[in-house]
Amino acid sequence: DAGITQSPRHKVTETGTPVTLRCHQTENHRYMYWYRQDPGHGLRLIHYSYGVKDTDKGEVSDGYSVSRSKTEDFLLTLESATSSQTSVYFCAIQRAGGSSYNEQFFGPGTRLTVL
Amino acid sequence: QQQVKQSPQSLIVQKGGISIINCAYENTAFDYFPWYQQFPGKGPALLIAIRPDVSEKKEGRFTISFNKSAKQFSLHIMDSQPGDSATYFCAVTFPGTYKYIFGTGTRLKVLA
Numbered sequence: 118d119a120g121i122t123q124s125p126r127h128k129v130t131e132t133g134t135p136v137t138l139r140c141h142q143t144e145n146h147r148y149m150y151w152y153r154q155d156p157g158h159g160l161r162l163i164h165y166s167y168g169v170k171d172t173d174k175g176e177v178s179d180g181y182s183v184s185r186s187k188t189e190d191f192l193l194t195l196e197s198a199t200s201s202q203t204s205v206y207f208c209a210i211q212r213a214g215g216s217s218y219n220e221q222f223f224g225p226g227t228r229l230t231v232l
Numbered sequence: 233q234q235q236v237k238q239s240p241q242s243l244i245v246q247k248g249g250i251s252i253i254n255c256a257y258e259n260t261a262f263d264y265f266p267w268y269q270q271f272p273g274k275g276p277a278l279l280i281a282i283r284p285d286v287s288e289k290k291e292g293r294f295t296i297s298f299n300k301s302a303k304q305f306s307l308h309i310m311d312s313q314p315g316d317s318a319t320y321f322c323a324v325t326f327p328g329t330y331k332y333i334f335g336t337g338t339r340l341k342v343l344a
Contacts, residue, residue, distance in 0.1 A: 121275075148330050159238075159321055159336040160276065167330065175331070207275050211330055219264045219325060221332060223275030 120144045121224035123208050129230045136195040138227050140208030142188075148211035149191040150221065151175075151183060153204040160207065166191055198231045205229070235259060236324050238335030245342050251309040253338045255322035260303065262324040266332075267296065267307045270319045279320070280307070312342045 120143035130136050140149060151163040152175075162175030164183040172183050180202060182194045195202055208224040237256045245251045255265075266281035282289045282296040282305065289296045295308040309316055322335040 150331075157336060160332075160334040162331060162333075165331065209275075219330075220266070220278055220281070222278065223268075225275050226273075 121208060121210060121222065123206075123224040123227050125227060126225065127228045129232065130198050131232050132199055133197050136198050136229065136231075138193045138206055138208075138229070140191040140193070140224060142191075142210050144210070144212075145188055146210040146212060147188075149185065150209040150211070151181075151191065151193045152207045152209065152223075153177065153202075154207060154226075155204050163193065163206075195229075198229075200231050203229060203231045235333050236322060236335045238322050238338060240338060241336070242339045243341070245312045245340065247312065247314060247342055247344055249312050249342075251312045251316065251340055251342070252306055253320050253322070253340070254304060254306045255324075255335050256302075256304045257324050258303065259324075259326075260300075261326055263327040264325045265296065265298065265305050266323050267294075268321040268323065268334075270321065270337075276321060309340075312340075314342045314344045316340060317342050 122141045124139045150165040152160045154160050161177045163177055163181050166172045166185045184192045206227045209221045211221045235258050239254050267279045268276035269279040270276040280291050280294050280296055282298050284300055287298050293310045298305045320338045323332040325332050
């Protein structure tokens with residue numbers, strides 16, 4: 118357990134509505150990530166952050182934005198949700214240094230359904 | 233483009249058998265090769281990982297075999313148990329990028 122929580126854990130929303138998912142960590146890690154998981158695609162990186170207010174795009178960033186105003190919180194926003202964004206969303210942190218260099222640890226996930 | 237190809241997509245093994253999952257990659261610059269295990273309703277959890285300077289790493293019943301020349305690495309689960317039934321993901325990463333590229337996953341079912 119890397120002290121990662123995600124909220125909400127489940128959400129059903131309608132097409133066109135904005136949605137924000139929250140990732141919270143308790144261990145003060147610099148790197149945080151948002152992935153989506155879909156059958157046949159594995160885990161795909163949406164956005165990541167390498168520090169407060171420092172973010173960058175992943176491979177499937179269209180339709181998503183992120184913000185990180187505090188080390189412990191990383192928010193993922195769907196500005197106008199579409200049915201193609203129905204997925205399970207995972208937040209992850211990366212521990213750097215020592216024997217755990219490069220290891221990413223995942224939160225429990227948020228299941229989002231867009232009707 | 234798909235930088236990591238994972239196979240098979242699904243696998244059924246008898247209890248006590250050996251489960252083998254393979255991943256092939258394109259870029260020789262990748263420097264870290266982890267395997268993740270995911271149970272239904274849970275987030276993926278790091279299972280075992282290897283760096284390209286070794287050809288094999290073993291932790292309990294789980295072994296990674298790494299073939300640098302063939303650009304392949306595989307996960308072997310010895311004496312497979314029903315509790316090993318899960319989805320397994322391989323991943324690769326570039327040095328210094330702090331970003332993973334995941335395979336598409338293998339759903340393993342171990343029959344009792």
